[in-house]
Amino acid sequence: MSSPDVGELEEHAVLAAMRSGWIAPLGPDVDAFETEIADRVGVSHGIALSSGTAALHLALLTLGATRGDVVVTSTMTFAATTNAIMYTGAEPHFVDCLPHTGNMDPELLRRALVRLQEQGRRVAAVVPVDLLGKAVDYTQILSIAQEFNVPVLSDAAESLGAKHRGKPVGSFGAASVFSFNGNKIMTTSGGGMLMTDDEEFANHVRYLATQARQPVIHYEHLDVGYNYRMSNLLAALGRAQLERLDEMIAKRRKLRDEYKNLFASMPGIRVFGSEHDDEDNVWLTAISINESVTGFGPKDLALALARNNIESRPIWKPMHLQPVFSQYEGEISGVAEQLFKTHLTLPSGSALSQRQREFVYDKISEFIGAQK
Known part of the structure; x- marks a missing residue:
């Protein structure tokens, strides 16, 4: 269906990363990969993670999604989108799609937000999904979400390289998420990345993704963290893929x-x-x-x-x-x-x-x- 497209460039990149000695997670290829994707998309920060699902999870946590909240999301998507919502303890509220694109129907989104507002439910985020590489109508969706003072988290797992009205996906909303799974447009075998212009948001995601370790010489933890960072070897593969x-x-x-x-x-x-x-x-x-x-x-x-x-x-x-x-x-x-x-x-x-x-x-x- 969509097998990985890799060759000599990727082979040389991974071998060079191995020979550099940066085998453990993080390293210079991770840093460079984050910068290169951020530059491509036109945002300030990229955080390389173990999967797109991990990126969704940490983004929702950073937006404050928790038990009792609702996250409004596309029904036409892969289960990972909804799974990440469930990890936070929040509940999904599904929105149907437009027949010609399969993407979230903006008018149904408005109806959902009105209903949830009338019910007194707290909506932690709206998570639209770009289906099969076609960007949702971010112009309408961001406008509607703003009316209700709800942040938008873009699930762009399938759409790296796509645009909406000339602007790259990955640059919309409070944050966006890419997937580099083996079947995606480009791959790091497994992996993902969170994109944002908000430095505080980016720092919190990095903190949670590295086991929420405090900056002290011994291991000190004030919060529950996650082992969600991308390895340097996979980032090297991603950098070669990005070139192509x-x-x-x-x-x-x-x-x-x-x-x-x-x-x-x-x-x-x-x-x-x-x-x-x-x-x-x-x-x-x-x-x-x-x-x-x-x-x-x-x-x-x-x-x-x-x-x-x-x-x-x-x-x-x-x-x-x-x-x-x-x-x-x-x-x-x-x-x-x-x-x-x-x-x-x-x-x-x-x-x-x-x-x-x-x-x-x-x-x-x-x-x-x-x-x-």
């Missing part, structure tokens, strides 16, 4: 364009979110299948691809439908559930060779041709 980020985005965009061409003559199928996608990082490409037109659904195509050892999957199952989170409330319109039923994510990685891509296109065309 634009190249990898360009490869994924070429793949997206090839999918558009493939499906242009196939009634009932369209590339999801492909309208106005010039600012996306095109992390993953999904398609919408109108079964009443095609005569087949996403599951049928997925089974045909699987028989040829081609991976595909539905887009995220909405969080309000997950058994572990089903008891929590939200502003649900039914759009996310419909997208889950009708959309399929296709192989999208920049590591795919031309031969592999053509094999995927051929098998898709064979299947669709056989349905006529």
Whole structure:
């Protein structure tokens, strides 16, 4: 689906880090990686962490999320977003999405904040999620959150390299979070980063991420801390990946364009979110299948691809439908559930060779041709 795209540059970077002797967590590559990502995004501070989930967790703690609070978030996302909310003791309140992007619906966000205000609930944060590399409408979401005096934490785990109205993702809200998991647009194997312009916020995250150690010669702790820092070796890998980020985005965009061409003559199928996608990082490409037109659904195509050892999957199952989170409330319109039923994510990685891509296109065309 989206395997790591690594080569000699990454190999040399990790080997150089090993030979430097900085094997233990932290080191010069961590410092440089934080600076380079912050410069890329245009913020003052980056904190390299063990995962995007860890970054979400520490950001929510720094925003003061705790038991009894509510965090308003997207229902169309991976479970990590909601898991991080649960770690703090706060409750999620889910907001459904827009049909053409899968991103948080601003009007439903407003409705959620009105309802929670009327209930007297404290909303610790709004956490919108950039779906499949497309930025949410930060202009509207930040404006609405500001009306209710609620901070915004951007879950940009999937969207490094994307923009909203010319401004890079990672630079919106009180803080933003990236993921460098193995399937992301660039990887550090496992890892993530928190971005912010707020020095006090950044310092508190660093403090919590290093076991909340006090600056004394012995080990002294006034708070519960976490072992959430990134290792120097993984940061070296990330620095090499960052050098190639634009190249990898360009490869994924070429793949997206090839999918558009493939499906242009196939009634009932369209590339999801492909309208106005010039600012996306095109992390993953999904398609919408109108079964009443095609005569087949996403599951049928997925089974045909699987028989040829081609991976595909539905887009995220909405969080309000997950058994572990089903008891929590939200502003649900039914759009996310419909997208889950009708959309399929296709192989999208920049590591795919031309031969592999053509094999995927051929098998898709064979299947669709056989349905006529």
